[in-house]
Amino acid sequence: MVEKNTSSKATEIPGNNQDKTLSVLSPKVNIQSILITQPRPDTERSPYFDLAKKHNIIIDFKPFIHLEGIAARDFRKFKINPASFNAVLFTSRGSVDQFFKLCDDLRAKISPDTKYYCMTEAIALYLQKYILFRKRKVFFGDGTFKGLTEIIEKHRDDERYLIPCSDTHKSDIADYLRKKKYEFAEAIIFKTVPLELIEKEIRKYDMVVFFAPVGVTAFKQNFPAFQQKNLLIGAFGPLTSQAIIVAGLRLDLQAPAPSAPSMTMAIDNFLSSKS
Structure with a gap:
């Protein structure tokens, strides 16, 4: 059972058979840059690069853990x-x-x-x-x-x-x-x-995407009193989503979903819906 956090405006984590927006109260942000908390793909054929070109955005990669x-x-x-x-x-x-x-x-x-x-x-x-x-x-x-x-x-x-x-x-x-x-x-x-992170560097991005609970833990260890404000947060997997909500953060995007089995597809759908 997901722990509810009254300090954030996140909804409860949907089941895997659901496909809907998680945070109806997410701020309206013109997304120009996204930080993926994973190592940079080994190949230039990664769908992340296609995604960046399609939506004319910047996608950077930086793990939060070592x-x-x-x-x-x-x-x-x-x-x-x-x-x-x-x-x-x-x-x-x-x-x-x-x-x-x-x-x-x-x-x-x-x-x-x-x-x-x-x-x-x-x-x-x-x-x-x-x-x-x-x-x-x-x-x-x-x-x-x-x-x-x-x-x-x-x-x-x-x-x-x-x-x-x-x-x-x-x-x-x-x-x-x-x-x-x-x-x-x-x-x-x-x-x-956990790697040492600089909040100023994180604030350069409009969205940060997590892929494992340990990444969320590393983030909170670096910024225990972090104020999310307009920063959008995405998560891959229910355990990562749960970790974000328990950490008191607002969850704005989750994958996998029926219409988006991968994170790149989820981001693509999210960006398309905002355009």
Whole structure:
């Protein structure tokens, strides 16, 4: 259940089957610039660049957190061998990068038959950076915890699951697997470190878009008394949306939605509706 905050003018988070504006009281802003709180895409073919060109706006990229991977010698103390698991659960692109880097450091050879369960399609597609993408081996949900558990149930075949995670991870997935009596292990393979932010730099943008609760946490740690004013805030995923509202901020845009399964589509629709 979402905690209500009377200091903000945000509505409650809609369900995944709903597709409507979240904040009817959002300020009317002529959007000229958007800050995406993720690393800049590796390819110039990213839909973000098409979006910027279509609407003649500036889109910049700046993560609010830094991931520090655990050293192989320290990980060995946990006595977990990644190669002994035939399924891996990913909840972020960062966990993908850290997992395969650690495997290289450990010289752990991951079987090509390993199955990968991903929170979103974007994470699943990102796996192509490290593996040969095979539809029968890579599965993805809709960005929700329920969506992830549904694909686990649908494709389960006596897997042993490994959950690469950070030192600030939530235990939802582990609790679910434990309740189902599935064989699994959580592996803390990286630390989430908030980056130092400058409010003046944030204020240059008309909209800031978050993709994970830890990004919202980093933002609030930098600016505990932040006054949102005319700054629009977007979120990808219900957990991120919830984190924004609990932090006392106004949520102006949320994805995924039926008409906008990706954040770029959600922003495109939002900008088109304002033009």
